[in-house]
Amino acid sequence: MSEPIGIATDVSLPEVPAPSSTLRWLLLVICGALLALLFGSGLVAVQLLEQMYGQQQAVTHALAERTQMLSGLWLSIQSYNQAVQQFVAQANVERANAEQAEKTRRRLDQLTVEIDEGLKSYPSDRDAAETALLDGMQDVFYQQRTFYISVLAAKPEQRRREAQALISQNMVPLQKQTLNWSERLRTWNGQRLQQADQSLVREFGTLQGRLSRTLTISFGSGLLLMLVSMAYILRLERQTQNRYVQLARSQHELQRLSARLLDAQETERRSISRELHDEIGQSLGALLVDIGRLSATVSNPPSQVRAQLDNMKSVTERTVQAVRNIALLLRPSMLDDLGLAAALEWQGREVSRRSEIEVAVESDNVPEELPDEYKICIYRLVQEALNNAVRHSGARNAKVSLEHSAQSVAVRVSDDGHGFDAGRTRGLGILGMEERVKRLGGTFTVESKPGHGAMLKAELPLPPASPDSL
Amino acid sequence: MKIRVLLADDHTLMRAGLRMVVDAQPDLTVIGEANDGREAVAMARELKPDIVVMDIGMPSLNGIEAARQIRAGLPETQIVMLSMHSDEGYILRALKAGAKAYLLKDSAEADLARAVRAAAAGKSFFSPAVGKVLLEDYMRKLERTGAEDSYELLSPREREILQLVAEGKSSKEVAHLLNLSTYTVETHRARIMQKLNLRGIPELILYAVRKGFIS
Numbered sequence: 001m002s003e004p005i006g007i008a009t010d011v012s013l014p015e016v017p018a019p020s021s022t023l024r025w026l027l028l029v030i031c032g033a034l035l036a037l038l039f040g041s042g043l044v045a046v047q048l049l050e051q052m053y054g055q056q057q058a059v060t061h062a063l064a065e066r067t068q069m070l071s072g073l074w075l076s077i078q079s080y081n082q083a084v085q086q087f088v089a090q091a092n093v094e095r096a097n098a099e100q101a102e103k104t105r106r107r108l109d110q111l112t113v114e115i116d117e118g119l120k121s122y123p124s125d126r127d128a129a130e131t132a133l134l135d136g137m138q139d140v141f142y143q144q145r146t147f148y149i150s151v152l153a154a155k156p157e158q159r160r161r162e163a164q165a166l167i168s169q170n171m172v173p174l175q176k177q178t179l180n181w182s183e184r185l186r187t188w189n190g191q192r193l194q195q196a197d198q199s200l201v202r203e204f205g206t207l208q209g210r211l212s213r214t215l216t217i218s219f220g221s222g223l224l225l226m227l228v229s230m231a232y233i234l235r236l237e238r239q240t241q242n243r244y245v246q247l248a249r250s251q252h253e254l255q256r257l258s259a260r261l262l263d264a265q266e267t268e269r270r271s272i273s274r275e276l277h278d279e280i281g282q283s284l285g286a287l288l289v290d291i292g293r294l295s296a297t298v299s300n301p302p303s304q305v306r307a308q309l310d311n312m313k314s315v316t317e318r319t320v321q322a323v324r325n326i327a328l329l330l331r332p333s334m335l336d337d338l339g340l341a342a343a344l345e346w347q348g349r350e351v352s353r354r355s356e357i358e359v360a361v362e363s364d365n366v367p368e369e370l371p372d373e374y375k376i377c378i379y380r381l382v383q384e385a386l387n388n389a390v391r392h393s394g395a396r397n398a399k400v401s402l403e404h405s406a407q408s409v410a411v412r413v414s415d416d417g418h419g420f421d422a423g424r425t426r427g428l429g430i431l432g433m434e435e436r437v438k439r440l441g442g443t444f445t446v447e448s449k450p451g452h453g454a455m456l457k458a459e460l461p462l463p464p465a466s467p468d469s470l
Numbered sequence: 471m472k473i474r475v476l477l478a479d480d481h482t483l484m485r486a487g488l489r490m491v492v493d494a495q496p497d498l499t500v501i502g503e504a505n506d507g508r509e510a511v512a513m514a515r516e517l518k519p520d521i522v523v524m525d526i527g528m529p530s531l532n533g534i535e536a537a538r539q540i541r542a543g544l545p546e547t548q549i550v551m552l553s554m555h556s557d558e559g560y561i562l563r564a565l566k567a568g569a570k571a572y573l574l575k576d577s578a579e580a581d582l583a584r585a586v587r588a589a590a591a592g593k594s595f596f597s598p599a600v601g602k603v604l605l606e607d608y609m610r611k612l613e614r615t616g617a618e619d620s621y622e623l624l625s626p627r628e629r630e631i632l633q634l635v636a637e638g639k640s641s642k643e644v645a646h647l648l649n650l651s652t653y654t655v656e657t658h659r660a661r662i663m664q665k666l667n668l669r670g671i672p673e674l675i676l677y678a679v680r681k682g683f684i685s
């Protein structure tokens with residue numbers, strides 16, 4: 001039962017439209033775009049936030065610096081004013097204390113330098129409003145200083161006389177002005193902070209808008225992606241379903257076709273066999289009888305006639321044998337004459353006669369009332385299996401056995417040949433056997449390993465016995 | 471008195487040939503022709519022939535089954551079976567159905583008269599080619615399986631009895647011929663069957679044919 005000739009049974013399936021590649025590409029592009037969009041907007045948002053943070057830091061820093069400087073400046077100017085007032089007051093009380101006056105003057109000079117420097121080093125973006133404010137402050141200070149210089153330059157008596165008036169007339173308004181200017185600077189700083197805050201808020205708003213736009217687009221394209229994917233999946237599912245249905249249908253039809261082929265083959269074989277046997281076989285048989293009678297009738301024929309008669313007889317006999325063999329091959333008449341068991345035994349002996357394999361047939365338990373298609377199936381299966389064994393296995397012995405139960409009949413053909421890989425090699429012969437067995441709802445198994453012979457088994461469920469059978 | 475023969479064959483040509491052979495013999499006569507097995511059984515019951523020459527393969531009822539039915543109803547009627555096959559499956563089943571003679575169709579015209587006469591006398595008859603084929607099958611099997619020829623196990627007396635039984639003689643006849651008691655013959659017969667691993671007279675006859683004791 002070796003089957004070294006593995007024949008690929010390539011059955012081409014009906015053409016099914018392939019899923020569209022455009023859709024696939026579209027999905028891929030949308031997916032890519034979505035990812036790029038999300039990544040890009042994330043990157044931009046991070047950059048913007050960083051920038052905003054930097055701006056805010058700068059603004060806060062600038063404000064702190066300005067406030068500090070302003071405080072320092074204001075403190076210096078206050079000190080200056082105090083010093084001037086002190087000086088004027090001193091001039092009132094102790095005129096002799098020149099040394100003290102000199103000290104105060106030096107202090108005032110020093111404060112002047114400080115204030116000048118403070119004004120100069122005031123951190124400024126040098127925009128018009130701030131410059132104007134600083135200039136205003138400087139002007140006030142210069143007025144103060146001018147006033148102070150004028151006071152210094154005055155004679156002590158005059159100073160003493162006018163001091164109170166001078167202070168009340170000049171110092172106080174100037175001081176007020178200074179306060180005023182510094183207040184204005186402070187206010188301006190506050191405004192700037194507010195401005196910066198507002199611009200930050202604006203920028204944040206822009207960022208928010210941009211992000212929400214991006215998110216909207218992402219959401220939209222995600223939705224689109226989902227819809228398209230779903231459509232794609234549904235389409236694939238439908239196609240798969242169609243394909244499966246088609247496959248199942250074509251498989252079913254193939255099975256029906258092969259069953260009908262087998263039926264047609266058997267019917268055809270049977271009719272040809274009958275024709276051969278009934279017509280040609282019988283005519284030849286009659287011819288043989290005639291030849292026999294002819295040679296009996298002609299007494300002492302010339303040797304030439306005798307030779308011709310003998311030749312006619314042997315040719316006819318050979319032809320009869322040939323016709324008989326062909327007829328038997330087509331339809332084993334022993335199945336009809338003697339039943340399955342005898343037919344299997346006959347076949348076993350035939351194989352033993354013409355091959356090197358000795359076939360043992362165990363057919364004690366063969367039911368004779370089997371339906372014809374079961375007999376044919378088992379007979380053909382054994383025939384094919386033994387033929388395979390003869391052709392490929394190199395076996396010395398083969399065994400055919402039948403087992404019969406109420407529900408099924410099982411046939412087993414085994415040999416002690418060199419076997420084959422049953423998992424891989426499936427020749428047409430085995431396929432044909434399998435097909436026959438399947439047709440009757442049976443199971444078919446091949447067990448073989450290289451070097452371990454082969455065993456072929458078929459089990460056919462018996463049809464429920466009908467009352468008119470037997 | 472002529473031996474009355476019923477011919478049963480579904481082929482007209484074959485039947486005509488057989489009829490010519492039978493009718494050519496002075497001691498034989500054809501009393502009827504049946505076209506299939508069922509008809510053969512019916513005609514046999516009606517005509518009660520001495521011999522039915524029957525084709526093994528016939529429609530509606532095959533020769534084996536027809537022979538069985540005829541033998542069941544008419545134990546005096548003997549069957550000469552005609553077949554194309556010299557296969558032991560056929561021969562054994564024909565014998566089990568009660569056939570006395572087994573003829574190959576190829577040589578029917580030459581052996582028919584002898585077969586009919588032998589069967590009418592209660593003796594077995596087989597075409598010479600049959601024994602040859604059976605022997606070949608047997609020898610090949612022995613050779614391939616390495617088994618021994620069980621015939622060697624038989625004693626000369628047993629061989630003698632085997633031959634006589636196979637020829638169709640009853641234990642009583644054998645006992646009379648060999649001057650033995652029937653009981654002794656029965657014992658010998660049982661031993662023969664055991665030694666040769668045979669089940670029943672048909673298998674014994676087949677064995678004898680194979681060995682060339684009968685033809």
